[in-house]
Amino acid sequence: MQGEANPAASDRHAGRTEGGSVASVLVALAREHVREFWHTPEAEPKPYATIACCTHHEHWPIGSRSFKQWLRKQYWDSEGKAANSQSMTDAIEMLTGMAIFEGNACSVALRVAEHGGAIFVDLCDDEWRAVRISASGWEVVTHPPVRFIRRRGMERLPCPQRGGHIDEFRCFLNVDTDSDWMLVKAWLVAALSPRGPFPLLQLSGEQGTGKSSACRLLRTLVDPSQSLIRAAPREERDLLIAANNSWVIAFDNLSGMPGWLSDAMCRLATGGGFAARQLYTDDEEVIFSCQRPAVINGIGEAASRPDLVDRCLVITLAPIPESERTTETELWRRFRQAQPRIQGGLLDLLAKALARRDTVQLPHLPRMADFAVWSTAALGEEFLSVYDANRESAVEDVLEGDILAGAVRELVTRNEVWSGTASELHDILSGMVPENMLRRREWPKSANVLSGxxxxxxxxxxxxGVQVQWERDSTTSRTRMIRIATSQKSVGNLSSEPSESSGADGIASIERPTSVQVNIGPSEAEARFVEIADGTDDSDDLFVAPQSDHWEEI
Incomplete structure (x- = not known):
C-alpha cells in the first residue's frame, strides 16, 4: 500500500537506529554512498558532494534541494520511513563540516572550464558528458576531470558533429557585411574561452531586424537556458544572480543603460569584484567575482559610456524585407537540424585558436588585448583591422551624442591648446552650449563634476585627436589645471593622475575665447540617460542604484 513502510527494510531500521539518532543514520548513509565530500577553495568555502551514478559522477552542493531529495530517498530505501526535517537539518550541518574540514579544496566550473591546457565545455546532458578541446582537435568525454556544476534552468547542448562549419550559422542571423560576421564569430569564440576578457556584443536596429532572435540563437549555441534572454536588471544584485547562474548574460530590448549598470557591465567584461552586506549581519560581506560573456540588444545603442563602448562589439542590423521573413517555428526547426554541425564548426575554431594562440604577434595591442590575440588566432590577421574599425566607429558615435565632448572638441578647433582651471573651463564651455542643453541632466552643473x-x-x-591632461601650474599656488590640446600639440603622458612636478611646459597665458554658440542639438543619445522605456506599457522604468538593506548570499 502506498505510504506503508518497506517491510524488507524493517530489520535494517531496527539495527541501524538503535543507539543512534536519525541524523546519525543520514550521515552514515551519505558517507556510504557519496564518492567524495569536498569544498571550494574560497575564504568562505562552499561544501559539495560527488555522487556516483550508474555511468558517471555528479557534483551537488550540500544543502541544495537535489542533494536533500537524494538523501531522503537513501533514508527511505534503507529505513523504510521518512526522515523528519530537524534530522535532515542536523545531518546537512554535519556533512557540511565534514566537507569543509576533512575534504579537499577543488574548484568548480559552470559550462566552460580549462584543465591541463585544454578547454572543457559541459554538454549538460543526463550522462554529464563534456567536450574536450585541445590544439589537436576535440572529442566528447564521459568523465571530464573538471567538476562542473549545474544551475537550475541550464539546458543541454547537442552532441557536436564533425564536418560542419561555423559559416553555416550565418544564414540564421541578419548580418549583412563580412566584417560584422567576423565580429560575431569572434564573440562566439571568446564566449567559449574559459578566461576573459569578454567583449559585450551589442546588437541594435529598428523594429523587425531580428535582434531578439539573434540573441536567442547566439546564446543557444553557447549556453542554452530555459530563459534565453531577459529584461535588464533593476539593481546590481539582479545582475550578480544572473551571472552566478548562467555562463552567458543576455539582456533584451534595452532602451538605455544607467551609470551603475554600465560600470557593472564593465567589471563583468574584464573582471572585477562585487560586494554587499550579508543578510542579517552588520560587519560581513558577500564577495562575488567573475567574468561573463554578454550580449544585449535594443533599438538604439544602449551602451553609451565610452569606457563600456570600448569593451563592445557594436553591430547594427538592417531591416528584413517582408519577402525574406520566415516564421520563428520554421527558423528554429532549421536551426535545430543544423546546430550539431554548427557546434562542431565552432569547436574547430576553438581548436585552431588553441593551436595558434602562442604564435600570434599583433602590431599593436588594443584595450581588450587578450580577446584580440585569441580572436586573431582563430580568425586570422585580418580580424585586428576589423576590430579596430569597429571600436573607432563606436567611440565616434558616442562622442557625437555627448554634449560635453562636443563642446570640448569645438573648443580645441578654435584653440589648439587651452589651459586653465576646471572652473574656467566650466564657464567657457557653458557659454558655448545652447541654453536648453544646459538644463539637461547630462550637462555638468559644477566644475568638479565637469572634471570627473x-x-x-x-x-x-x-x-x-583631443588630449586632456591634469597638472599643477608652476607657481607657488600649485593650482590644479586642465590642459586640452589637439594631437598635433603633444602633452606627454596622459595619465589621469599626472605627477605633481608637471608644469605648464612653457605655455604662455592663452586668450580665452568669447562665448560662441555651438550647434549642439538634442540627440537620441541624450534621452537615453533619462528614461528607460520598458516596452510593455505607457509607463517608464527608472533605473535606481541599489539601496537594499539586506543581501542574500548568492
Whole structure:
C-alpha cells in the first residue's frame, strides 16, 4: 500500500537506529554512498558532494534541494520511513563540516572550464558528458576531470558533429557585411574561452531586424537556458544572480543603460569584484567575482559610456524585407537540424585558436588585448583591422551624442591648446552650449563634476585627436589645471593622475575665447540617460542604484 513502510527494510531500521539518532543514520548513509565530500577553495568555502551514478559522477552542493531529495530517498530505501526535517537539518550541518574540514579544496566550473591546457565545455546532458578541446582537435568525454556544476534552468547542448562549419550559422542571423560576421564569430569564440576578457556584443536596429532572435540563437549555441534572454536588471544584485547562474548574460530590448549598470557591465567584461552586506549581519560581506560573456540588444545603442563602448562589439542590423521573413517555428526547426554541425564548426575554431594562440604577434595591442590575440588566432590577421574599425566607429558615435565632448572638441578647433582651471573651463564651455542643453541632466552643473566627466571621456577624446591632461601650474599656488590640446600639440603622458612636478611646459597665458554658440542639438543619445522605456506599457522604468538593506548570499 502506498505510504506503508518497506517491510524488507524493517530489520535494517531496527539495527541501524538503535543507539543512534536519525541524523546519525543520514550521515552514515551519505558517507556510504557519496564518492567524495569536498569544498571550494574560497575564504568562505562552499561544501559539495560527488555522487556516483550508474555511468558517471555528479557534483551537488550540500544543502541544495537535489542533494536533500537524494538523501531522503537513501533514508527511505534503507529505513523504510521518512526522515523528519530537524534530522535532515542536523545531518546537512554535519556533512557540511565534514566537507569543509576533512575534504579537499577543488574548484568548480559552470559550462566552460580549462584543465591541463585544454578547454572543457559541459554538454549538460543526463550522462554529464563534456567536450574536450585541445590544439589537436576535440572529442566528447564521459568523465571530464573538471567538476562542473549545474544551475537550475541550464539546458543541454547537442552532441557536436564533425564536418560542419561555423559559416553555416550565418544564414540564421541578419548580418549583412563580412566584417560584422567576423565580429560575431569572434564573440562566439571568446564566449567559449574559459578566461576573459569578454567583449559585450551589442546588437541594435529598428523594429523587425531580428535582434531578439539573434540573441536567442547566439546564446543557444553557447549556453542554452530555459530563459534565453531577459529584461535588464533593476539593481546590481539582479545582475550578480544572473551571472552566478548562467555562463552567458543576455539582456533584451534595452532602451538605455544607467551609470551603475554600465560600470557593472564593465567589471563583468574584464573582471572585477562585487560586494554587499550579508543578510542579517552588520560587519560581513558577500564577495562575488567573475567574468561573463554578454550580449544585449535594443533599438538604439544602449551602451553609451565610452569606457563600456570600448569593451563592445557594436553591430547594427538592417531591416528584413517582408519577402525574406520566415516564421520563428520554421527558423528554429532549421536551426535545430543544423546546430550539431554548427557546434562542431565552432569547436574547430576553438581548436585552431588553441593551436595558434602562442604564435600570434599583433602590431599593436588594443584595450581588450587578450580577446584580440585569441580572436586573431582563430580568425586570422585580418580580424585586428576589423576590430579596430569597429571600436573607432563606436567611440565616434558616442562622442557625437555627448554634449560635453562636443563642446570640448569645438573648443580645441578654435584653440589648439587651452589651459586653465576646471572652473574656467566650466564657464567657457557653458557659454558655448545652447541654453536648453544646459538644463539637461547630462550637462555638468559644477566644475568638479565637469572634471570627473572629462576623466571618463579622456580616453575616447584621445582616440579622435583631443588630449586632456591634469597638472599643477608652476607657481607657488600649485593650482590644479586642465590642459586640452589637439594631437598635433603633444602633452606627454596622459595619465589621469599626472605627477605633481608637471608644469605648464612653457605655455604662455592663452586668450580665452568669447562665448560662441555651438550647434549642439538634442540627440537620441541624450534621452537615453533619462528614461528607460520598458516596452510593455505607457509607463517608464527608472533605473535606481541599489539601496537594499539586506543581501542574500548568492
Amino acid at each position: 566627466r572629462l576623466r571618463r571621456l579622456a580616453p575616447a577624446l584621445r582616440r579622435v
